[in-house]
Amino acid sequence: MIITAVLAANLAIAQTPPASVDFASLLAILPKTQQNPPTIQRQAIDIAFAPTGDLNLKVTLENEGTVIDTYTNSIMTRVATFARQTFRGGVFSPLGDNSGKRSLIVTLNDKPAGRLDFTMTKKPTGDPYNPQNIWTVTGPWQTHGYLTYLINTSNQQRVNFVFWISSLELGTDKTYQVDLVMRRGTTVLAKSPRSLYVNFVDLVRKAEPLHLPNGDPLMATDLGKMTGPYVLEIKLGSKIIRTYRGEIAGGKFVPHKNSSLSHTDPLTFLPERFISDGGNSVADQLRAWVTTF
Structure with a gap:
């Protein structure tokens, strides 16, 4: 019995990931190129x-x-196994005026806890009377997204997809309309109920519901009938802009491999759970990360 208890304790320790930044909170730090x-x-x-x-x-x-800037936390609140570090509002950090790589590196008690790498590319407009630059930003916003739904899948809860996009990724600074399509082979499992407008040159966060082919909202209870792999595409007309990949099993979205509690790299951990919008509890939802790689 003692040996069993020790083994169980060791297993529990092994399955607790190191402290790491919730990657979604890093993706919320969006460059402002205007x-x-x-x-x-x-x-x-x-x-x-x-x-x-x-x-x-x-x-x-x-x-x-x-290094072009450093700052430390000013307010910290704890919620279960989470902690939220907030900073004095309205403070901006300049990113520099050159093309190239930027990195936002987070340490916790002097240990690596999170990292956001992205590339900024500057292109002059060429207007001698009104010289300006157009900036494009590429990074994990183009490779990561996630689906959210209630932990208790017996409840009628809509499935939403969260992703980031900008009009420059689609062409220029015009307004575009994109569609979301979840499919398996040629079979459409779900799709966006309407085309989504994209009209910002800066990256923006989109949180959109998915609907079944018959027009009904995709509910968590529908996942039990969708077992198997799927792809989730962002499409501009017939052109596929991005393709995310995932799988459904047991009536749930299969967690991303980097969401496993045995994952040991704090810089790539993608937690399934998260703090609620109000910041005073752990949300009763699951976050199923999907990536393009």
Whole structure:
């Protein structure tokens, strides 16, 4: 009995990931390219499996490997195994005026806890009377997304898909309309109920419901009839802009491999659970991450 208890305790320890930033809170830090130079705004950062005791969170911003800004947490709140670090609002960090790689690096008690790498590319408009730059930003916003639904799938809860997109990814600074399609082979499992407008040159977050081919909303209870792999596409007309891949089993979306509690890299961990919008409880929803790779 003692040996069994020890093994169980060791297994529980092994299945607790190291403290890591909820990657969704990093993706919420969106570059603002309409400012000169481009900036990012300091946002709340959530930590999954936060250690007990004092928490010293530090954010370092790098431009091509050179540190251009650092800041530390000002307010910390705890919710179950999570901690939310908030910062004084309305503060922006310049990203520099050069093309190249930017990195936002988060450490917690001097240990790596999160990292957001992205590339900024500058293209002058060529107007001698009104010289301006058009910036494109590429990074995990184009490779990551997630579906949300209630943990208790017996409830009638709509399935929503969250992703990030900008008009420059689709062409220029015009307004575009894109569609979401979830399919298996040639069979459409679900789709967006209407075309979605994309009319911002900066990246924006979209949270959209999916509907069944008959027009009814896709509910968590419908997943039990959809077992198997699927792809989720963002389409501009007949052109596929992105393809995410996932699987459904046991009436639920199969968690991403980086969501496993045995995942040991805090920089790539994708937690299934998250703090509610109000910030005072753990949300009663699951977040099923999907990626394009």
